Amino acid sequence: MNRLLPLLGFFALVGLLGFGIWWNTHHETNEVPSPLIGKSAPEFVLPLLYDPAKTLSKKELLGKPYLVNVFGSWCVTCQYEHPILTEKVKPLGIKLIGMAWKDQPEDAKRWLAQFGDPYDAVVSDVDGRTGIDFGVYMAPESFLVDAQGTIRYKRIGMFTPELIESELLPEMAKLQQARP
Known part of the structure; x- marks a missing residue:
């Protein structure tokens, strides 16, 4: 029996590894559903990057939908996303708010x-x-x-043109349909 124990352990380990590989190929592991979807965006009052004596708050943004994009100068992926924001998101006409996160203003x-x-x-x-x-x-x-301050969509990671087309635009269309 003592000789079978290492063999059983080996097969158990192979089984767990196989299950992990199967799970990762059949489930999206990069997306973590946000518990904030459908809930009010957090209250905030943050200094403007270019004029820190002035602030921007959630209350000031109410009345029209907006997109908050969290970025950092230290974020390599943000460099790849940035031209996509400029070329594909900016022309959509939605207010685009940049949040320099955990970054020094300079x-x-x-x-x-x-x-x-x-x-x-x-x-x-x-x-x-x-x-x-x-x-x-x-x-x-x-x-x-949305215009009432409720989070309707969250994107973890960078936008691609395909994701803008398949995810962001349909969510924005829903906001248009919900207008009275």
């Missing part, structure tokens, strides 16, 4: 000067607390918020 300004600034407003979340309230755990992440 670094974020330098990054935007280098890659361009597609945002209608950029806020600075240096300590990351507002991002935590939104449930952010990486950058880039984006949140579609």
Whole structure:
């Protein structure tokens, strides 16, 4: 019996490994459903990146839908997403709010000067607390918020043109249909 124990352990390990491989190929592992979908966006008041004496709050954004895009100068993926925001999201006409998350203002300004600034407003979340309230755990992440301040869609990771077409545009269309 003592000789069978290592063999049984080996087969158990192979079984677990096989199950893990099967699970990863049959389930999307990059998407974590947000518990905030359908709930009110967190209240926030953050300084504007280019004029920190002024702030932007959730209350000021109510009345029209907007898209919050969380980025950081330290985020390599954000560099790849940035031209897509400029070329594909900005022309959609929705207010685009950039949130420089866990980033020093000077670094974020330098990054935007280098890659361009597609945002209608950029806020600075240096300590990351507002991002935590939104449930952010990486950058880039984006949140579609309706005119009443309810989160309707969350994208973890970068937008691609295909995702804009297959996910963001249908969600924006739903917002248009919901208007009285």
